[in-house]
Amino acid sequence: MSIQDSICPLCGKPSPRGEVCGPCRVAKIQWLECPSRVQVVVCPTCGARREAGTWSDLPWEAADLVGSLVRRSLVFHPELRDVDVDLAVRERSVNRSTVECTIRGRLFSVPVEGSCTVEVEWKKEQCDRCSLISGSYYEGIVQVRGTGRRPSPREIEESRRIADAILGSLNAAGERLAFISKWDEHRDGLDITVGSQRLGREIASGITQTLGGSVSTHPKLVGEKAGKQIFRVTYSVRLPRYSRGDILVVRGKYVEVIGVEGRLFRCIDIESGTTRLFREGQIERRAGRREDSTLWQVIFRDRDLLGLMDPSTGITREVLVPAKGVFPPGSGVHVFFDGERPVILP
Ligand SMILES: [Zn+2]
Ligand SMILES: [Zn+2]
Secondary structure (H helix, E strand, O other): OOHHHHEOOOOOOEOHHHOOOHHHHHHHOOOEEOOOEEEEEEOOOOOOEEEOOEEEOOOOOHHHHHHHHHHHHOEEOOOOEEEEEEEEEEEEEOOEEEEEEEEEEEEOOEEEEEEEEEEEEEEEOOOHHHHHHHOOOOOEEEEEEEOOOOOOHHHHHHHHHHHHHHHHHHHHOOOOOOOEEEEEEEOOEEEEEEOOHHHHHHHHHHHHHHHOOEEEEEEEEEEEEOOEEEEEEEEEEEEOOOOOOEEEEEOOEEEEEEEEEOOEEEEEEOOOOOEEEEEHHHOOEEEEEHHHOEEEEEEEEEOOEEEEEOOOOOOEEEEEOOOOOOOOOOOEEEEEEEOOEEEEEO
16 A cells, blocks of 8 residues: 555545545535525514514514524534534614624534624514404404393403403414404493404303303305405304392392303302202392492391491491301491392302
Protein backbone atom coordinates (compact mmCIF):
# COMPACT_ATOMS: atom_id res chain seq x y z
CA MET A 1 0.00 0.00 0.00
CA SER A 2 1.61 3.32 -1.09
CA ILE A 3 1.53 6.53 0.91
CA GLN A 4 -0.87 8.04 -1.71
CA ASP A 5 -3.47 5.47 -0.70
CA SER A 6 -3.75 6.73 2.84
CA ILE A 7 -3.92 10.51 2.47
CA CYS A 8 -6.78 12.83 1.53
CA PRO A 9 -6.44 13.92 -2.10
CA LEU A 10 -7.68 17.43 -1.21
CA CYS A 11 -5.70 18.41 1.86
CA GLY A 12 -3.03 15.75 1.98
CA LYS A 13 -3.75 14.83 5.53
CA PRO A 14 -3.90 11.17 6.50
CA SER A 15 -7.10 9.48 5.43
CA PRO A 16 -7.92 5.77 5.51
CA ARG A 17 -8.15 4.19 2.05
CA GLY A 18 -7.14 7.56 0.51
CA GLU A 19 -10.70 8.93 0.54
CA VAL A 20 -11.59 12.62 0.82
CA CYS A 21 -11.28 13.23 4.55
CA GLY A 22 -14.13 14.23 6.88
CA PRO A 23 -13.19 17.91 7.21
CA CYS A 24 -12.79 18.25 3.43
CA ARG A 25 -16.15 16.59 2.79
CA VAL A 26 -17.83 18.79 5.35
CA ALA A 27 -16.22 21.91 3.94
CA LYS A 28 -17.89 21.29 0.59
CA ILE A 29 -21.34 20.57 2.01
CA GLN A 30 -23.91 23.19 2.73
CA TRP A 31 -25.24 21.53 5.86
CA LEU A 32 -27.36 24.42 7.11
CA GLU A 33 -30.14 26.27 5.36
CA CYS A 34 -31.79 29.28 6.95
CA PRO A 35 -34.76 31.22 5.61
CA SER A 36 -34.13 34.95 5.67
CA ARG A 37 -37.59 35.59 7.05
CA VAL A 38 -40.54 33.84 8.68
CA GLN A 39 -43.98 35.31 9.05
CA VAL A 40 -46.41 35.03 11.94
CA VAL A 41 -50.03 35.80 11.04
CA VAL A 42 -52.24 36.71 13.96
CA CYS A 43 -55.84 37.94 14.12
CA PRO A 44 -55.85 41.31 15.90
CA THR A 45 -59.41 40.77 17.15
CA CYS A 46 -59.37 37.32 18.75
CA GLY A 47 -55.69 36.34 18.76
CA ALA A 48 -56.16 33.29 16.49
CA ARG A 49 -53.07 32.34 14.48
CA ARG A 50 -52.79 31.17 10.90
CA GLU A 51 -50.35 28.48 9.99
CA ALA A 52 -50.11 26.72 6.63
CA GLY A 53 -53.32 28.42 5.55
CA THR A 54 -55.35 27.27 8.54
CA TRP A 55 -56.50 29.39 11.48
CA SER A 56 -56.17 27.97 14.92
CA ASP A 57 -57.17 29.07 18.41
CA LEU A 58 -54.39 27.25 20.22
CA PRO A 59 -53.00 29.63 22.81
CA TRP A 60 -49.54 31.00 22.08
CA GLU A 61 -46.93 33.05 23.81
CA ALA A 62 -44.81 35.39 21.67
CA ALA A 63 -41.35 34.23 22.77
CA ASP A 64 -42.20 30.51 22.56
CA LEU A 65 -43.88 30.98 19.22
CA VAL A 66 -40.93 32.83 17.68
CA GLY A 67 -38.53 30.21 19.04
CA SER A 68 -40.45 27.24 17.71
CA LEU A 69 -41.16 28.86 14.31
CA VAL A 70 -37.50 29.73 13.76
CA ARG A 71 -36.33 26.31 14.96
CA ARG A 72 -38.73 24.62 12.57
CA SER A 73 -37.62 26.86 9.67
CA LEU A 74 -33.98 25.71 9.91
CA VAL A 75 -33.03 22.90 7.54
CA PHE A 76 -30.09 20.66 8.40
CA HIS A 77 -28.15 18.04 6.48
CA PRO A 78 -29.77 14.67 7.23
CA GLU A 79 -26.44 13.35 8.57
CA LEU A 80 -26.04 16.16 11.10
CA ARG A 81 -25.88 14.69 14.60
CA ASP A 82 -25.88 16.06 18.18
CA VAL A 83 -27.55 19.26 16.99
CA ASP A 84 -27.62 22.15 19.41
CA VAL A 85 -29.49 25.32 18.42
CA ASP A 86 -29.04 28.55 20.28
CA LEU A 87 -31.36 31.49 19.59
CA ALA A 88 -31.04 35.13 20.57
CA VAL A 89 -34.15 37.16 19.86
CA ARG A 90 -34.01 40.92 19.40
CA GLU A 91 -37.11 43.07 19.07
CA ARG A 92 -36.71 45.49 16.19
CA SER A 93 -40.16 47.05 16.23
CA VAL A 94 -43.72 46.15 17.17
CA ASN A 95 -44.06 43.80 14.25
CA ARG A 96 -40.50 42.81 13.57
CA SER A 97 -37.83 40.93 15.43
CA THR A 98 -34.59 39.28 14.41
CA VAL A 99 -33.31 35.99 15.69
CA GLU A 100 -29.61 35.19 15.72
CA CYS A 101 -29.26 31.42 15.39
CA THR A 102 -26.12 29.52 16.31
CA ILE A 103 -26.11 25.86 15.36
CA ARG A 104 -23.58 23.31 16.49
CA GLY A 105 -23.40 19.64 15.66
CA ARG A 106 -21.34 16.84 14.19
CA LEU A 107 -21.34 16.00 10.50
CA PHE A 108 -19.53 12.79 9.54
CA SER A 109 -18.01 12.94 13.03
CA VAL A 110 -16.56 16.39 12.34
CA PRO A 111 -17.71 19.14 14.72
CA VAL A 112 -19.39 21.95 12.80
CA GLU A 113 -20.74 25.32 13.80
CA GLY A 114 -22.78 27.76 11.76
CA SER A 115 -24.92 30.81 12.27
CA CYS A 116 -27.58 32.79 10.50
CA THR A 117 -30.11 35.53 11.11
CA VAL A 118 -33.84 35.02 10.64
CA GLU A 119 -36.21 37.94 10.55
CA VAL A 120 -39.62 37.36 12.11
CA GLU A 121 -42.42 39.47 10.76
CA TRP A 122 -45.67 39.77 12.72
CA LYS A 123 -48.59 40.26 10.39
CA LYS A 124 -52.10 41.20 11.50
CA GLU A 125 -54.93 39.74 9.52
CA GLN A 126 -58.57 39.30 10.44
CA CYS A 127 -59.34 35.59 10.80
CA ASP A 128 -62.14 33.71 9.04
CA ARG A 129 -64.35 33.80 12.15
CA CYS A 130 -63.86 37.47 12.94
CA SER A 131 -64.55 38.44 9.35
CA LEU A 132 -67.81 36.46 9.45
CA ILE A 133 -68.79 38.18 12.70
CA SER A 134 -67.88 41.64 11.44
CA GLY A 135 -69.87 40.87 8.28
CA SER A 136 -72.90 40.17 10.53
CA TYR A 137 -73.01 36.56 9.40
CA TYR A 138 -75.05 34.17 11.48
CA GLU A 139 -76.88 30.88 11.03
CA GLY A 140 -79.38 30.94 13.83
CA ILE A 141 -80.86 32.48 16.94
CA VAL A 142 -81.65 30.66 20.17
CA GLN A 143 -84.61 32.36 21.80
CA VAL A 144 -85.09 31.60 25.48
CA ARG A 145 -88.61 32.30 26.71
CA GLY A 146 -90.78 31.27 29.62
CA THR A 147 -94.31 29.91 29.53
CA GLY A 148 -96.61 32.71 30.63
CA ARG A 149 -93.70 34.49 32.27
CA ARG A 150 -90.30 35.96 31.64
CA PRO A 151 -87.35 33.64 32.37
CA SER A 152 -86.01 34.33 35.86
CA PRO A 153 -82.63 36.06 36.26
CA ARG A 154 -81.24 32.71 37.42
CA GLU A 155 -82.54 30.98 34.27
CA ILE A 156 -81.06 33.72 32.07
CA GLU A 157 -77.76 33.39 33.90
CA GLU A 158 -77.87 29.61 33.61
CA SER A 159 -78.71 29.80 29.88
CA ARG A 160 -75.71 32.04 29.29
CA ARG A 161 -73.47 29.69 31.24
CA ILE A 162 -74.72 26.65 29.29
CA ALA A 163 -74.31 28.43 25.94
CA ASP A 164 -70.77 29.51 26.85
CA ALA A 165 -69.82 26.01 27.96
CA ILE A 166 -71.15 24.43 24.75
CA LEU A 167 -69.38 27.07 22.65
CA GLY A 168 -66.16 26.35 24.53
CA SER A 169 -66.40 22.61 23.99
CA LEU A 170 -67.16 22.97 20.25
CA ASN A 171 -64.25 25.40 19.86
CA ALA A 172 -61.99 23.06 21.77
CA ALA A 173 -63.05 20.28 19.41
CA GLY A 174 -61.79 22.44 16.54
CA GLU A 175 -65.07 24.01 15.38
CA ARG A 176 -63.73 27.51 14.91
CA LEU A 177 -66.79 28.81 13.12
CA ALA A 178 -69.01 28.02 16.05
CA PHE A 179 -69.30 31.48 17.57
CA ILE A 180 -71.80 33.61 19.46
CA SER A 181 -71.99 37.03 17.89
CA LYS A 182 -74.66 38.60 20.06
CA TRP A 183 -76.37 38.24 23.43
CA ASP A 184 -79.57 40.18 23.60
CA GLU A 185 -81.44 40.24 26.91
CA HIS A 186 -84.82 41.93 26.73
CA ARG A 187 -88.19 41.88 28.45
CA ASP A 188 -89.24 38.57 26.84
CA GLY A 189 -86.07 36.71 27.67
CA LEU A 190 -82.72 36.09 26.01
CA ASP A 191 -81.69 35.87 22.34
CA ILE A 192 -78.38 34.24 21.47
CA THR A 193 -77.16 34.78 17.90
CA VAL A 194 -75.00 31.87 16.77
CA GLY A 195 -72.58 31.33 13.89
CA SER A 196 -73.41 27.67 13.30
CA GLN A 197 -76.57 25.61 13.35
CA ARG A 198 -74.89 22.88 15.29
CA LEU A 199 -74.06 25.35 18.04
CA GLY A 200 -77.65 26.65 18.07
CA ARG A 201 -79.09 23.14 18.26
CA GLU A 202 -76.75 22.08 21.06
CA ILE A 203 -77.35 25.23 23.11
CA ALA A 204 -81.13 24.86 22.83
CA SER A 205 -81.07 21.23 23.92
CA GLY A 206 -78.50 21.95 26.65
CA ILE A 207 -80.76 24.62 28.16
CA THR A 208 -83.85 22.40 28.22
CA GLN A 209 -81.86 19.51 29.66
CA THR A 210 -81.01 21.66 32.65
CA LEU A 211 -83.99 23.97 32.99
CA GLY A 212 -86.76 21.80 31.52
CA GLY A 213 -89.18 22.90 28.80
CA SER A 214 -89.11 22.20 25.09
CA VAL A 215 -87.50 23.35 21.85
CA SER A 216 -89.15 24.00 18.52
CA THR A 217 -87.10 24.69 15.41
CA HIS A 218 -88.08 27.16 12.70
CA PRO A 219 -85.86 27.26 9.61
CA LYS A 220 -86.17 30.13 7.20
CA LEU A 221 -84.75 30.17 3.69
CA VAL A 222 -82.58 33.25 3.33
CA GLY A 223 -80.85 32.67 0.01
CA GLU A 224 -78.74 30.43 -2.13
CA LYS A 225 -75.01 30.03 -2.40
CA ALA A 226 -73.34 27.89 -5.04
CA GLY A 227 -76.63 26.11 -5.72
CA LYS A 228 -77.15 25.32 -2.04
CA GLN A 229 -80.08 26.71 -0.12
CA ILE A 230 -79.11 28.72 2.92
CA PHE A 231 -81.28 28.61 6.02
CA ARG A 232 -81.32 30.54 9.20
CA VAL A 233 -82.85 28.69 12.08
CA THR A 234 -84.71 29.99 15.10
CA TYR A 235 -84.42 27.60 18.04
CA SER A 236 -87.32 28.53 20.24
CA VAL A 237 -86.71 27.38 23.81
CA ARG A 238 -89.86 27.44 25.89
CA LEU A 239 -89.04 27.10 29.57
CA PRO A 240 -91.71 25.50 31.78
CA ARG A 241 -94.33 27.58 33.54
CA TYR A 242 -92.58 27.13 36.90
CA SER A 243 -88.89 27.18 37.76
CA ARG A 244 -86.58 26.44 40.66
CA GLY A 245 -87.25 28.81 43.57
CA ASP A 246 -90.95 29.21 42.79
CA ILE A 247 -93.27 28.86 45.80
CA LEU A 248 -96.39 27.07 44.56
CA VAL A 249 -99.71 26.05 46.04
CA VAL A 250 -100.66 22.39 45.55
CA ARG A 251 -103.86 21.13 47.23
CA GLY A 252 -103.83 24.11 49.53
CA LYS A 253 -100.25 23.51 50.66
CA TYR A 254 -97.11 25.48 49.94
CA VAL A 255 -94.32 23.74 48.06
CA GLU A 256 -91.07 25.04 46.66
CA VAL A 257 -89.77 23.97 43.25
CA ILE A 258 -86.28 22.54 43.64
CA GLY A 259 -85.87 21.16 40.13
CA VAL A 260 -87.51 20.56 36.78
CA GLU A 261 -87.43 17.06 35.31
CA GLY A 262 -88.85 17.01 31.83
CA ARG A 263 -92.50 17.90 32.28
CA LEU A 264 -92.48 17.31 36.05
CA PHE A 265 -91.65 19.70 38.85
CA ARG A 266 -89.70 18.35 41.80
CA CYS A 267 -91.04 20.16 44.84
CA ILE A 268 -90.37 20.16 48.55
CA ASP A 269 -93.31 20.55 50.87
CA ILE A 270 -92.57 23.59 53.00
CA GLU A 271 -94.51 22.24 55.99
CA SER A 272 -93.40 18.59 56.02
CA GLY A 273 -90.11 18.70 54.11
CA THR A 274 -91.12 15.78 51.89
CA THR A 275 -90.23 15.83 48.21
CA ARG A 276 -92.67 15.04 45.41
CA LEU A 277 -93.05 15.39 41.66
CA PHE A 278 -96.04 17.28 40.29
CA ARG A 279 -97.44 17.78 36.83
CA GLU A 280 -98.24 21.30 35.74
CA GLY A 281 -101.97 20.48 35.92
CA GLN A 282 -101.74 19.58 39.62
CA ILE A 283 -100.46 23.01 40.57
CA GLU A 284 -103.11 25.49 41.73
CA ARG A 285 -101.08 28.66 41.44
CA ARG A 286 -97.77 30.34 42.04
CA ALA A 287 -97.59 32.27 45.29
CA GLY A 288 -94.22 33.89 44.61
CA ARG A 289 -90.52 33.20 44.65
CA ARG A 290 -87.99 32.31 47.31
CA GLU A 291 -86.05 35.50 46.46
CA ASP A 292 -89.06 37.48 47.66
CA SER A 293 -88.58 36.21 51.23
CA THR A 294 -86.84 38.26 53.91
CA LEU A 295 -84.90 37.20 56.98
CA TRP A 296 -86.84 37.77 60.21
CA GLN A 297 -85.55 37.24 63.73
CA VAL A 298 -87.15 34.84 66.21
CA ILE A 299 -87.94 36.83 69.38
CA PHE A 300 -89.88 34.23 71.40
CA ARG A 301 -91.78 31.01 71.17
CA ASP A 302 -95.05 30.56 73.02
CA ARG A 303 -96.41 27.03 72.52
CA ASP A 304 -97.42 26.93 68.83
CA LEU A 305 -96.77 30.60 68.21
CA LEU A 306 -93.51 32.23 67.15
CA GLY A 307 -92.84 35.90 67.74
CA LEU A 308 -90.92 37.18 64.73
CA MET A 309 -89.48 40.63 64.21
CA ASP A 310 -89.86 42.31 60.84
CA PRO A 311 -86.34 43.58 59.98
CA SER A 312 -87.67 46.60 58.12
CA THR A 313 -90.06 47.94 60.77
CA GLY A 314 -88.82 46.33 64.01
CA ILE A 315 -92.41 45.30 64.77
CA THR A 316 -92.95 41.80 66.19
CA ARG A 317 -95.58 39.61 64.68
CA GLU A 318 -96.94 36.24 65.80
CA VAL A 319 -96.86 33.34 63.36
CA LEU A 320 -97.92 29.68 63.77
CA VAL A 321 -94.92 27.42 64.38
CA PRO A 322 -94.29 25.11 61.42
CA ALA A 323 -94.50 21.36 62.13
CA LYS A 324 -90.81 20.90 61.36
CA GLY A 325 -87.72 22.69 62.47
CA VAL A 326 -86.40 24.27 65.65
CA PHE A 327 -86.65 27.99 66.18
CA PRO A 328 -84.49 29.16 69.06
CA PRO A 329 -84.91 32.82 69.99
CA GLY A 330 -82.26 34.93 68.26
CA SER A 331 -82.12 32.73 65.15
CA GLY A 332 -83.23 33.93 61.75
CA VAL A 333 -86.00 32.54 59.56
CA HIS A 334 -86.95 33.28 55.97
CA VAL A 335 -90.46 34.68 55.79
CA PHE A 336 -92.38 34.83 52.59
CA PHE A 337 -95.71 36.63 52.17
CA ASP A 338 -98.51 35.12 50.15
CA GLY A 339 -100.60 38.24 50.00
CA GLU A 340 -101.06 39.06 53.70
CA ARG A 341 -100.24 35.60 54.94
CA PRO A 342 -96.74 34.97 56.28
CA VAL A 343 -95.15 31.65 55.38
CA ILE A 344 -91.97 30.43 57.06
CA LEU A 345 -89.61 28.86 54.54
CA PRO A 346 -87.27 26.06 55.63
ZN1 LIG B 1 -8.95 16.48 3.47
ZN1 LIG C 1 -60.25 36.47 14.84
